Ligand SMILES: Nc1ncnc2c1ncn2[C@@H]1O[C@H](COP(=O)(O)OP(=O)(O)OP(=O)(O)O)[C@@H](O)[C@H]1O
């Protein structure tokens with residue numbers, strides 16, 4: 454097992470009372486697995502992934518990576534955020550080299566490796582461009598290359614394609630599916646887009662509304678190669694319907710609570 | 712086809728720039744015109760407002776006896792040395808404040824307290840502690856800018872996108888690396904603005920710095936002229952300070968484009 458989250462709970466303390474963002478979340482991710490977490494907006498997805506990334510402290514519970522409890526952020530868990538969070542003063546190449554530079558990888562090697570990953574995400578010829586010269590989709594490619602080039606044990610992605618238009622999003626999803634197949638990197642991916650969850654996930658965790666808990670786990674029955682053709686497969690539609698029903702039920706409950 | 716379009720765009724930008732520059736020039740012209748009308752028209756006594764000619768004459772005189780450039784140099788030196796000290800200390804201090812709550816809690820009260828103290832009121836103390844040599848003058852400039860600058864640097868550094876810092880953390884950057892590779896470069900454009908503001912203030916403290924025990928400098932020149940009602944010298948001094956300010960400002964503006972060409976700017980400047 455690559456990653457194990459045990460009874461993770463987060464309570465935010467604010468002036469107008471305590472907010473339980475997530476409540477006793479348990480999940481497992483196997484080596485080389487592509488795991489999706491889907492849940493309604495505000496259910497604590499970002500909170501969860503930030504704690505796995507070590508950027509935020511849990512109120513209780515544990516995050517265990519390769520059998521060891523994590524402490525703080527580290528290069529073993531590469532994160533891709535919803536905002537691209539590139540360094541605007543660095544060129545594409547320097548952005549991708551950033552992590553290796555921090556770890557004091559020799560200049561030559563890091564350029565070579567960075568170029569490899571720039572090629573992988575299809576940005577050859579843009580290595581000397583500045584982020585401001587790129588489109589949203591290209592920026593997100595850089596962000597993915599930057600994280601991959603650091604060769605993390607696993608990838609944590611928080612709605613990385615949320616800001617992209619529908620077409621670009623599908624292109625990026627296919628790219629990520631390809632990367633996952635080729636590099637065998639373990640990926641934990643968060644989204645509120647059901648299509649995205651079903652298309653990419655080997656397994657899909659469905660979260661309840663706030664306070665976020667795991668409601669169900671679904672194992673995908675899609676073929677290994679994921680691309681836009683999957684959107685019309687009967688298995689795809691079946692899984693999608695199942696998740697939609699669950700999330701619909703959640704919103705019904707939410708309406709009743711009020 | 713594409714090229715001609717680009718050239719057209721450049722022409723447009725150049726044209727707008729020309730219009731802006733001529734507007735700036737117009738403003739100066741208008742002021743000088745008003746000045747001419749007031750003085751040559753005999754509307755005000757020349758003790759209050761000397762004519763442009765008198766001031767120019769005075770400037771030429773001072774240029775010839777060398778006192779003009781000496782004053783400019785001495786004053787610029789004082790302003791620069793005092794201000795550079797304040798930058799050198801305020802920069803790390805402000806950066807540290809931005810990211811360490813403990814350090815911030817430790818120094819914030821004293822800085823908030825000190826920045827409301829009028830610098831003029833500190834002159835006697837600086838004289839007592841530092842005597843009447845140059846260091847006292849640097850000290851005045853330093854005191855006038857330091858406390859504001861620390862807070863400005865802290866503000867600028869705190870404004871750095873949290874996501875960018877988080878990204879650096881998850882890429883394996885250590886604490887010091889985050890300062891050096893993320894917070895500092897990200898705040899550079901903001902810092903240049905802070906520097907530009909404070910060096911302007913530094914000039915406003917010049918007269919205070921040269922109030923006591925100075926025998927040269929533009930501030931001293933102005934103070935002494937007051938005694939002899941030499942209004943033309945006062946104006947000459949003011950004009951020089953203004954011009955130096957203008958040049959400094961221009962240098963900083965260009966510098967901020969130079970050090971951060973990556974910035975996305977709203978206006979197509
Ligand atoms: N720093 C904080 N202080 C107080 N409450 C917070 C804080 N951060 C998040 N919350 C609360 O925790 C809950 C979960 O937030 P979170 O950002 O994890 O949701 P999310 O599932 O990522 O939502 P979205 O899909 O909109 O991104 C929200 O109700 C939010 O109000």
Ligand SMILES: [Mg+2]
Nearest residue numbers: 498499500611
């Ligand atoms: Mg979120």
